[in-house]
Amino acid sequence: MPVSVVWFRQDLRLADHVPLQKAVQSGLPLAFVWVEDPRWSLQESLGFPRIGPHRRQFFAGCLAALDRELERGGHALHVLRGEPAEVIPAWLERLGGGQVFAHREPGTEEAAQEAALERVLPVDWAWGKTLVDPADLPMPVTDLPRIFTDFRRKAEAVVGRSPVLPAPDLSAIPAAPLVPTEALAAWPVVGGAGSGGPGAGAQAQGRLVAYMADGGPIIRYRETRDALMGEDSSSRLSPWLASGTLSAREVNAALVAHEERCGSSEHTKWFRMELLWRDFFQLVALQQGRRLFLRRGFAGRSTVASGAASETARARFDAWRAGTTGQPLVDAAMHELAATGWLTNRARQLAAWYLARTLEVPWTWGARWFSSCLIDDDVASNWGNWAYLAGVGNDPRPDRHFDLAWQTARHDPDGAYRRAWGTWAEPG
Numbered sequence: 341m342p343v344s345v346v347w348f349r350q351d352l353r354l355a356d357h358v359p360l361q362k363a364v365q366s367g368l369p370l371a372f373v374w375v376e377d378p379r380w381s382l383q384e385s386l387g388f389p390r391i392g393p394h395r396r397q398f399f400a401g402c403l404a405a406l407d408r409e410l411e412r413g414g415h416a417l418h419v420l421r422g423e424p425a426e427v428i429p430a431w432l433e434r435l436g437g438g439q440v441f442a443h444r445e446p447g448t449e450e451a452a453q454e455a456a457l458e459r460v461l462p463v464d465w466a467w468g469k470t471l472v473d474p475a476d477l478p479m480p481v482t483d484l485p486r487i488f489t490d491f492r493r494k495a496e497a498v499v500g501r502s503p504v505l506p507a508p509d510l511s512a513i514p515a516a517p518l519v520p521t522e523a524l525a526a527w528p529v530v531g532g533a534g535s536g537g538p539g540a541g542a543q544a545q546g547r548l549v550a551y552m553a554d555g556g557p558i559i560r561y562r563e564t565r566d567a568l569m570g571e572d573s574s575s576r577l578s579p580w581l582a583s584g585t586l587s588a589r590e591v592n593a594a595l596v597a598h599e600e601r602c603g604s605s606e607h608t609k610w611f612r613m614e615l616l617w618r619d620f621f622q623l624v625a626l627q628q629g630r631r632l633f634l635r636r637g638f639a640g641r642s643t644v645a646s647g648a649a650s651e652t653a654r655a656r657f658d659a660w661r662a663g664t665t666g667q668p669l670v671d672a673a674m675h676e677l678a679a680t681g682w683l684t685n686r687a688r689q690l691a692a693w694y695l696a697r698t699l700e701v702p703w704t705w706g707a708r709w710f711s712s713c714l715i716d717d718d719v720a721s722n723w724g725n726w727a728y729l730a731g732v733g734n735d736p737r738p739d740r741h742f743d744l745a746w747q748t749a750r751h752d753p754d755g756a757y758r759r760a761w762g763t764w765a766e767p768g
């Protein structure tokens with residue numbers, strides 16, 4: 341008997357999941373699969389793993405949480421390894437054939453996998469990455485405004501049009517027969533992801549509820565979001581948004597519920613704007629395709645084209661990565677990143693700008709290092725923000741300058757951050 345397969349990608353959740361809803365509606369037995377991309381085990385040519393230990397561990401925690409949820413409903417998560425277009429059809433044949441339901445992803449490698457899979461199997465695709473459904477916007481993604489503010493005005497008008505879908509009751513739906521596949525246990529899942537970062541996937545809902553509670557940290561968001569330290573200075577929901585454990589619509593629904601109980605404020609509005617920044621970069625990635633990854637960027641500018649000579653660039657890059665540039669704030673940030681897989685937005689901005697604009701190292705190298713380390717690595721947000729800061733993306737002020745002495749005085753006036761990350765002692 342044919343089955344309906346849900347292929348999980350960066351959408352490791354059961355609620356607000358259109359492919360899952362459609363698979364349930366098909367009335368066929370369900371099978372669930374996650375495919376480990378062999379590229380995940382590769383080394384970057386720059387000499388570090390493509391997926392570093394913190395990122396791998398956090399994602400494994402989210403996978404394990406999903407597996408447990410499926411188990412509670414009498415189902416199982418199958419784990420395959422290889423090219424999806426090869427391993428999914430072979431596995432599906434053992435199950436008796438059927439149709440695949442999946443979300444599209446914005447990255448180019450992911451898009452290539454989608455194209456390859458649909459050449460060999462019927463696939464029902466959905467888009468679930470953003471708060472705003474691109475179909476609700478008044479322009480196609482190809483005509484996305486270049487500047488965020490122009491996008492935001494259009495997006496705000498359609499936020500909340502598509503409702504959050506509840507998780508289906510899987511216990512009422514037959515499971516496809518179990519076919520032995522790689523054990524999820526091959527993925528080490530151990531506790532949290534380091535002192536600075538959030539823990540494993542099962543905590544996502546708890547964090548969302550706590551952050552948006554009456555009197556919760558959201559009520560100070562606009563004032564605290566730029567702080568370099570403090571678990572509650574910003575939501576720290578990005579790792580769960582990146583793995584798709586939470587959808588942007590679920591996060592916005594919790595924000596709306598908070599506003600209904602406590603009123604809207606500059607803080608809640610600012611938070612929603614950040615979710616729209618996320619949307620913007622997701623759609624920029626779709627719009628730009630492989631141009632997102634070009635060193636000269638997609639803005640058609642050559643601000644960083646000269647750059648440092650390659651050996652100098654390499655030495656500077658290694659010092660930046662190791663946190664030995666001699667610029668204390670940047671060095672502290674790089675230590676925090678390596679130790680925890682996490683950095684606040686302000687620390688990311690300063691570290692990225694410094695590499696690209698002061699050290700004149702190719703920004704694409706920095707994007708790769710962030711991608712290896714960050715537990716919230718997201719191809720669109722990472723590369724879009726890097727291009728922006730390097731002056732070759734969507735920044736309307738591509739010659740933006742960060743005065744690091746000023747930034748240090750403003751964001752780390754007493755040296756607490758620099759001391760915490762081991763680079764600085766009070767003079768005298």
Ligand SMILES: Cc1cc2nc3c(=O)[nH]c(=O)nc-3n(C[C@H](O)[C@H](O)[C@H](O)COP(=O)(O)OP(=O)(O)OC[C@H]3O[C@@H](n4cnc5c(N)ncnc54)[C@H](O)[C@@H]3O)c2cc1C
Nearest residue numbers: 574575576577578614618685688692716717718721722725
């Ligand atoms: C160089 C650089 C690289 C980055 N790489 C990533 C990445 O790989 N993955 C990632 O999720 N974010 C990335 N960001 C964006 C941002 O730094 C993080 O989303 C944010 O720090 C996450 O913390 P938070 O969840 O507490 O954010 P909050 O301040 O609580 O914001 C709420 C949510 O809004 C979204 N958001 C906030 N700021 C941005 C932004 N500038 N761009 C896109 N979305 C945003 C995130 O989903 C975040 O969880 C990067 C920023 C820079 C400057």
